[in-house]
Amino acid sequence: MQNDLVAALDIGGTKIAGALVDLHGRILVRAQRPTPAQEEGETVMRAVEAVVAELSTSSYWPRARALGIGSAGPVDASKGTVSPVNVPGWRDFPLVERVVAASGGLPVELIGDGVAITAAEHWQGAAQGYDNALCMVVSTGVGGGLVLGGRLHPGPTGNAGHIGHISVDLDGDPCPCGARGCVERIASGPNIARRAVRDGWCPGPDGDSSAAAVAAAARAGDPVARASFERAAQALAAGIAATATLVEIDIAVIGGGVAKSGEVLFTPLRRALRDYATLSFVRALTVTPALTGTDAGLIGAAAAALGAGERKRDVLLGGGGS
Incomplete structure (x- = not known):
């Protein structure tokens, strides 16, 4: 069957991953390069082009009908640009235009990485079968995305559902985004660890002060480590409840x-x-x-590309979809 695959890119501050994905979400071909995150924008783009070029050498490539991108953000899907916080060389970078050119003219769909994870979980993961869902990634930052009425809801710029920057503590610490008391400022891994150390938790002999080390201490009964996770959990709960009250979700996937x-x-x-x-x-x-694990970004980018095609087909056929 022709045109029965999509290409996918997962662009983050550490790596640029690419794949060719079939209509069942199976990854058939992979390519990857490190992200030269601190280099100039064109250097980063050359790494993206190298991933696309490697994918294009596969015998499967002619079957790709579209390409989806899940990128660290902020992204602006309405303009096709990206300004990732962790890639300073890209500010309003015209990523969609450049990837269209690199791919030989494939239709390209751009979404934020939190939305990509949401698309993956709805297609292949824990949100499968739910029409209304919030999916989150809680790591060095906190991001998310929404499924509403059975469809991915990326919003006009591709950032809808970015729960990490809901303020849950009006007098809380300043967040790098410019607001105060954001979910991310309380519940991200580095902030869990920061709070534990501030409140008196001491790393073990290996000096590991990561959130994973705090979690291990909490499991062993350390009260300060446990309190830091409880504070993070409270912030996440407040953000999830606010989202659920606003748009009536049935499940939150983390x-x-x-x-x-x-x-x-x-x-x-x-x-x-x-x-x-x-x-x-x-x-x-x-x-x-x-x-969906470590392939969530790729699976979600593929799902977004497929979903964009379905939405366009609905319009051409005169239907609105549900």
């Missing part, structure tokens, strides 16, 4: 490095959610770990 802490995070999160999600239409909200 992935990323901090989610690998397991019940150190999820037990206090579910407990705190009962305190915030109090209205009748949000009390049944389910919170669960993500399932």
Whole structure:
């Protein structure tokens, strides 16, 4: 069958991954380059072009009908530009235009990395079968995306559902985004570790002061480490409950490095959610770990490309979709 694949790019501050993905979400071909994140913009773009070029050498490439990009943000899908915080050489960089050229003219769909993870979880992961979902990544930052009415809802610029920058503490610490008390400022891995150290937690003999080390200490019963995770869980619960109240989601899926802490995070999160999600239409909200793992960005970018094609087909056929 021709045109039965899509290409996908997952662009972050550490790596640029690419893949050819079939209509069932199976990755058939991979390519990857390190992200030269501190170099000038054209150097970063050459790494992207190298990934696309490697994919294009595959015998599967002629079957690709579109290309999806999940990029660190902010992104602006309406303009086709990206300004990743962790790639300073890209500010309003015309990524879509450049990738269209590099791919030989394939239609390109751009979304933020949080939205990409959401698309992956809805297609292949824990949000599968749910029409209304919030999916989050809790790692060095906190991002997210929404599925509403059974469809990915990226918003006009591709950033809808960015729960990390909902303020949950009006007098809280300043956030790099310019606001105060954001979910990310409390619940990201580095901020969990920062708070634990500030409050008196001491790393072990190896000097590891990461969130994973704090999680290990919390599991072993350290009260300061446990309190830092409980504070993070409270911030996440407040943000999830606010989102659920606003748009009536049925499930919140949480992935990323901090989610690998397991019940150190999820037990206090579910407990705190009962305190915030109090209205009748949000009390049944389910919170669960993500399932798609390290390929989530690629799978989600592929899903976005496929979904864009379906939306365009609906318009051409005179239907609106649901």
